[in-house]
Amino acid sequence: MDKVKSRLRQERWAKVFMQISGIIITGSLFLIIGSILFKGLPYLSWEMVSQSPKGGFYLGKSGGVLNAIIGSLYLAGLSTLIASIIGIPISLFLHNYIHPKSFIARLLKLFFDVLFGIPAIVYGAIAFSIMVALGIRASLLGGVITISLLTIPIVVRTLDELLSSIPTDLKQVSSSLGATRWESAKLMLKYIKPGLFTAILLAFGRAIGDVAGVMLTTGFSDNIPKYLDEPAATLPLAIFFQLSSPIPEVQGRAYASALILTLLILIIVLCTHFLSLKQKKHKL
Template structure:
């Protein structure tokens, strides 16, 4: 009997260890494949020039239009999301402080909102855009993406805020400060790492998301100069170029994918560095 249970233990330990290490392997594999394919086509011109004539048949140019469009959209959307999301997270933690049930109900709704796929947000953004009389433009893209990432901002910031000791809030009240003063002077300072993490996480999501801007932001070879002009985005640029029959253009899709991966990886590393200074690993 004893032997069998030890064999079982060994078997499952090594099997589960194998799957865990394979996760690291998968990540390295994905990054290696994208980088290996992409660095061949990556050049100065790729990053710093918009497409020129005949670009999609192998002509000169780069994907600056898409990089700029993505950054504009992600930046604008993050701005809106922070403007709405941060006070909302503070509200949940200050005004609903004594109502555990309501607080949990709000978190429950926000989590469900997080689960709605981005293509649905895209379809909603499209109807909203028609309703407001907009064309496919930078503005419509920003609005759609901001709706997509606001729940992320709220929940990420809220996760940090709800770990702040209640005594701190009560001490602030006891000194006679109002609820808003406690929220904007105490909670924001104490949860600043959460604020930055929420900011970076939603920015990364905004840059990487494609399905929501597919309907709303349009696509153009020019760098947008105005809110009512259409804007190309990096994920869509990758997607369109990858479906091209011409090998040179497909190579460029890989290069653009490399650029996107580098952007996402650096955002993730910075977020990790900042939040790592204030929290500790939360397994165990």
């Protein structure tokens, strides 16, 4: 009886701690979003999203952050494309061309787990060294190199989990019918298609919100970049520079920029959630 009472007591305490943790996390989320809405909504206007900064923008004069919005989309889109082109074949190689439980496969997975956990500023320093060696100046290309290095592990590890969830029977059936490894790989990609888009969206979301990785490599410009060798503004960097200003008007615009970035991330999260539900229904 004492053991039973002790277990019940432990379960009640565990439930209390879980509820408190949930309340703290949910409350923190609402506090952050509420602060951004309260401070940024009064400064959000059509001018903010439709115009690039004009002379004196960072001193409180007219203009917007269109250059940062476009720059963020360029940067996140190109880096996610490169990460997908590199990451998807690596994941298929780990599952179709070598045994998933072999030493090489486990070593590679550990390697990508380590890369997944490395801070973005480290990727920025590495990419900056590569740029110096190749003679590349701070530009959109430099940011794409940095964020591509950052998002490749995300694509690889997310797809690895998805490919691991494929029933063994499906793999065996394709092999028994004489399918080549490449044909089996195409079948696996078709099976995890919604999850594949989820992995890509996760990488895109990480790319569009990063600031530490691009601070050294992308530069900053009030113009919308037309070529890869031009410096580019991003929303996180625009928020950072505006918050650094002592002028209240500019600080308010920083929160409006943060609201725009939050809305973009929210759209990505909703799309990811929708595709995750679709993946679950597909499995059933």
